[in-house]
Amino acid sequence: MPSEIPGPGNRPNQGSVYLITSDGRTLSLPIPSDSLNDPLRWSLLRRSLALASMSMFTVVSLIIVQGTSLFLGQLGNEYSSIPFRIDMLSSIPCLFWGIGAVIWVPLCLAIGRRPVFLLCTLILTGACFVAAVSQSFYVHLTARCMQGLAGAISPSVMILMIIDMTYIHQRPLYIALFWCFTTVLSNIGLALTPLIISAGGSWRAFYWVWLVPSALTIFLALFGCPETYFKRYPISFDGHILAQYENGKTTIYTNWGEVPKGKPLPVEPTVWKAGSVAKNIIFWNRTTTEGWQAVSAFPKQLLICVCNPLILWVLILNALIFGGMVLTCSTYAEVLQEPPYNFSFQNIGLAKVSPAIGAMLAFLSSGILTRQSIHFLAKRNRGVREPEHYVPSFILPVITSSISLGLFAMAVHRQWDWRWILLFVGLDYFSAISVFVSVALWVTEAFPLWAGPAIVVVGAGGYGLSFALSFGIMPRANSEGLAKTYIELGLLTLIVGLVGLPVNYWGARFRNYIYSKWTQE
Known part of the structure; x- marks a missing residue:
């Protein structure tokens, strides 16, 4: 009979991982295969080049995507006769970040992460060129949509790529390092x-300047980032058959007859053919993906995640x-x-130095502090890391977001010193970056099979809803006042954040119930 070893005593909790041994050693899970792919x-150099390519693109x-908000005044002068609000050019990429996540994640399951990355670098470069040469608002708006679509790979597929390249205990630090320092x-x-636009004499100079590094990302993705997706098949280990999942859960079988899909076939070596050079370059180092069958199953999994209260929260x-961060940055x-x-x-x-400092502090909170707290909680839990151990990392960004939104509105309303305004903008950035890292860790560790x-749900839905929030709240702010609207938003954020208290206590039980009803292993 097969046995599961997620932790001492064969604990059955889905998402639970035996991470720390009795002598204090942190286990490196998943266990690497013998394949060099x-x-x-990977060597440190190979991993560093891949992360550098992803970071450069991000x-x-x-x-x-964000630069347009700094020269909306110039754009308003040029597009003065349009029937839309000019700030649509700065807010609509958020909507297409959401749409892009829905497209790129299932596509990367079918053809691999690397081809999707290459495609997004081409789209971003083309959209940047179109925006630079655009002569009408609608062409510019289309280019902005495509820029948001291409950029959507960063908070979705690239998070999966980092998970592919790292052990479980490394993920909080690597995801925080990637997202905080790119920000x-x-x-x-x-x-x-502003210096670029002043030197170039037009807002178009902004796009022309950044077109060059955008084109450079194509070559970095092509030559610096191999395929990160790798499916680990069951292997013989110490007289047993060992099968493992990305969340670190391991199932041990006594013979190949007990393995659900039987003994895997030998991996065929890659054969280079003269007629398929371009294909081999694009799919360089390609390993077996889930295939188009995974795409057909994706809508059902997406619906399950949307209906999952732990993900909906x-x-x-x-x-x-x-959305609060987008509002303050656009204001x-x-x-x-x-x-x-x-x-x-x-x-x-x-x-913009203020948001940069906020993002840097977010690394200390969501990266280093989260890693230390998880290690402490797992050690207290007999070495078993539970996904609920990530819930405390939500506390600080929820508090700082709620406070900074209210105080930002008060500072603007009562015309406080400009330093206060920049402080609250930095706190909003700190909150948004920290909570994204916590959200990414929570959903991928609590529900690794999905x-x-x-x-996609937290990325597409979150950024899509933030677009609706930022686009629809300004009329309310104009009618009821900026201070009242922002304070209400801060209070709503605090109330939603308090849902984490019952999740922390009953999340494991509810996770197991969801898995028992909605999964088939």
Whole structure:
């Protein structure tokens, strides 16, 4: 009979992982295979090049997507006769971040992560060029949609790529490092936006300048990032048959007849043919993917995740906190350029230092502090890491988001010193980056069999809802006042965050119930 070893005493909890041994050693799970294509066996150089390629693309896409908010005034002068609000150009990429996640995640299950990455670099570069040469609002708007579509790979497929390349105990640090420091670098790049536009004499200079590094990401993806997807088949180990999942759960069988799909066939070596050079380059180092069958099963898994209250909770929380950050970032530039602050266009760019500092502090919170707290809680739990151990990481961003939204509104309403405004903008950035890392860890570790669909739900749904929030709340703010609207949003964020208390106590029981009803292993 097969036996499961997620932890001492054969604990059956789905998502639970035996991570720390009795002598204090942290286990490296999943166990790497013998294949050199297994990303867990990559050299430090190979892994570093892959992460650098992904980070470069993310930094450039974040700059291109967010940069428009800094020169909406110039765009308003050029597109003065349009029937839409000009800030649609800065907010609509959030909507297409959501749409892109729904497209890219199932596609990467069928053809691999690498081809999707290459496709997104081409789309981003093409969209940047179209925006630079656009002569009408509608062409520019289309280019902005495509920029958001391409950038959607970063908070979705790239999170799965990092999970592919790392052990379980490394994931909090690596995901936080990736998301926090790409945000830091993108804000430093955004600080240069007014200087670029002033030197170029037009807002189009922004797109022309960033077209070059965008094109560079194509070559980095092509030559620096191998395929990260790798399916580990059951293997013979110490007289037993060992099968494992990405969440670290291991099942041991006594013979191959007990394995559900039997003994795997030998992996056929890659054969290079002269007529398929381009295909071999695109699918370089390709390992077996789930295939198009996974795409057909994806809608059902997506529906399960949407109906899952534990995922729905973090979806709404991510939407509120990210939407609050989008609101403050789209508001503070305009506020600081008006009396009594009278910031120049160049000084507005320097104000981006505040979000950069907020993102840097988010790494200390969501990366280092979360890793230490998980290790402590797992050690207390007889070495078993539960997904609920990630729930405490939501506490700080929920509190800082709720407070900063209310105080930002008060600072604007009562015209406090400009330093206060930048402080609250930085806190909003800190909250949004921290909560995204916590959300990504929670949904992928709590529901590892649905990691892709779960990332889509919290990514696509979260950013889609944040677009609706940021686009629809301004009329309410104009009618009821900025202070009242932002304070209400902060209180709503706090209330949704409090749902984490019962999740922390009863989450494991509810997870097991969901798996027993909705999965077939």
